Amino acid sequence: LWCWGDITWGHSVSTDLVNWIQLEPVIEPDNPSDIDGCWTGSATILSGGQPVILYTGGSRDKCQVQNLVHPKNPSDPYLREWTKTGNNPVIQPVVPGLNRSQFRDPTTGWIGPDGLWRIAVGAELKSYTAALLYKSEDFLSWTRVDHPLYSQNLSNIVECNMWECLDFFAVLPGNNTGLDMSAAILRGTKHALKMSVGYFDKYLIGVYDLKRDAFVPDTIVDDCRLWLKIDYGNFYASKSFFDSKKGRRIIWGWSKEADCRSDDVAKGWAGIHTIPRTIWLDSNGKQLLQWPVDEIESLRTNEINHQGLELNKGDMFEINGVDTFQADVEIYFELTSINAAEPFDPSWLLDPEKHCCEAGASVHGGIGPFGLVILASNNMDEHTVVHFRVYKSQQKYMILMCSDLRRSSIRPSP
Ligand SMILES: *[C@@H]1O[C@H](CO)[C@@H](O)[C@H](O)[C@H]1NC(C)=O
Ligand SMILES: *[C@@H]1O[C@H](CO)[C@@H](O)[C@H](O)[C@H]1NC(C)=O
Numbered sequence: 228l229w230c231w232g233d234i235t236w237g238h239s240v241s242t243d244l245v246n247w248i249q250l251e252p253v254i255e256p257d258n259p260s261d262i263d264g265c266w267t268g269s270a271t272i273l274s275g276g277q278p279v280i281l282y283t284g285g286s287r288d289k290c291q292v293q294n295l296v297h298p299k300n301p302s303d304p305y306l307r308e309w310t311k312t313g314n315n316p317v318i319q320p321v322v323p324g325l326n327r328s329q330f331r332d333p334t335t336g337w338i339g340p341d342g343l344w345r346i347a348v349g350a351e352l353k354s355y356t357a358a359l360l361y362k363s364e365d366f367l368s369w370t371r372v373d374h375p376l377y378s379q380n381l382s383n384i385v386e387c388n389m390w391e392c393l394d395f396f397a398v399l400p401g402n403n404t405g406l407d408m409s410a411a412i413l414r415g416t417k418h419a420l421k422m423s424v425g426y427f428d429k430y431l432i433g434v435y436d437l438k439r440d441a442f443v444p445d446t447i448v449d450d451c452r453l454w455l456k457i458d459y460g461n462f463y464a465s466k467s468f469f470d471s472k473k474g475r476r477i478i479w480g481w482s483k484e485a486d487c488r489s490d491d492v493a494k495g496w497a498g499i500h501t502i503p504r505t506i507w508l509d510s511n512g513k514q515l516l517q518w519p520v521d522e523i524e525s526l527r528t529n530e531i532n533h534q535g536l537e538l539n540k541g542d543m544f545e546i547n548g549v550d551t552f553q554a555d556v557e558i559y560f561e562l563t564s565i566n567a568a569e570p571f572d573p574s575w576l577l578d579p580e581k582h583c584c585e586a587g588a589s590v591h592g593g594i595g596p597f598g599l600v601i602l603a604s605n606n607m608d609e610h611t612v613v614h615f616r617v618y619k620s621q622q623k624y625m626i627l628m629c630s631d632l633r634r635s636s637i638r639p640s641p
């Protein structure tokens with residue numbers, strides 16, 4: 228299921244985030260500081276418009292280090308070739324208590340009030356997991372700040388270790404305008420710290436305390452299983468960036484595929500990118516909201532429209548004419564009554580996927596499941612169910628959305 232190959236940075240360009248042209252790979256393992264793979268990193272536009280990329284390299288002794296590259300020819304509109312700096316690695320895994328193989332994925336840089344660049348790097352240390360903070364004047368020579376940007380004690384919870392693919396960005400409650408971190412820093416914005424941990428991309432909303440140079444979450448939740456997730460489906464290792472052209476923040480993640488190794492090799496890839504999404508903070512200041520980028524609508528053709536369908540328990544309405552693997556579905560369900568909603572058990576929040584499995588698509592509840600059966604074979608041997616249930620919580624109703632993948636792929640027996 229895991230098919231890494233030689234981890235390199237591929238390179239594709241697009242003017243609309245929908246149609247992509249694949250170019251030659253730009254960062255490949257070819258020296259001691261990345262010979263075991265060119266892993267995740269982030270691009271930063273330096274003052275003067277010069278882009279650079281900091282990325283994690285795996286060295287031969289399973290150490291993780293941070294390396295810097297810059298465009299060979301900054302006037303090439305496609306930035307086809309990149310050069311590794313002679314100083315690589317620019318950051319070594321030398322921190323007391325640091326596990327040298329758990330030190331990766333530098334963020335995009337931002338400028339603090341003192342005019343110095345900062346980045347955060349995920350790290351697992353003896354008793355805690357952290358977003359380590361580094362400072363630099365020139366992006367080449369980095370010093371670790373004594374305290375992390377944010378950290379969590381690991382003594383009680385085992386499922387929170389190693390924050391991968393950290394992302395730290397500024398957001399304004401109820402305003403879907405994206406912000407450039409450096410430009411927004413003094414404007415009293417809120418901040419989101421996103422980390423990929425376990426199987427999910429989770430985040431905390433808080434403020435960036437400039438005096439302490441630290442992220443302070445609005446609410447401290449010790450058990451990271453209760454942290455909000457960017458997406459409860461197949462979505463990991465996301466990164467966001469500020470799109471200065473359209474003034475929005477865009478996030479996209481990696482969807483793993485469940486193909487076997489030989490199928491991956493035959494296809495030529497393993498895993499896909501999700502559709503890019505605009506991301507912003509809800510007006511309640513607590514939760515990130517997201518929506519596929521507008522450009523995706525350019526792919527909409529062959530609309531099929533049904534309205535006013537009445538569905539009773541057990542009914543199934545077949546939508547004919549969708550014979551593609553990709554469909555953009557807008558659906559509104561109107562319930563005639565929600566009196567039958569069953570009580571919501573807060574312990575489900577610890578692992579909603581587990582509850583989705585227990586309350587599978589074929590298990591009838593007070594309200595639900597109702598939803599869609601997609602990618603179904605004619606005899607329904609193979610199908611995927613996206614279903615919803617409504618529960619009654621203390622003051623409000625809760626909606627559970629599940630995707631049941633258990634019948635999504637029925638492979639013929641060998
Ligand atoms: C460092 O992390 C790796 C990967 O999780 C683990 O296998 C190894 O035991 C860790 N080393 C120490 C000294 O904790
Ligand atoms: C983690 O918690 C333990 C027990 O409460 C405490 O002794 C230790 O100092 C804490 N470590 C950090 C890094 O906060």
Ligand SMILES: *[C@@H]1O[C@H](CO)[C@@H](O)[C@H](O)[C@H]1NC(C)=O
Nearest residue numbers: 399401402403404405406414
């Ligand atoms: C959202 O933020 C932008 C940038 O700060 C600002 O120009 C705009 O007026 C704000 N919009 C609303 C609706 O507050």
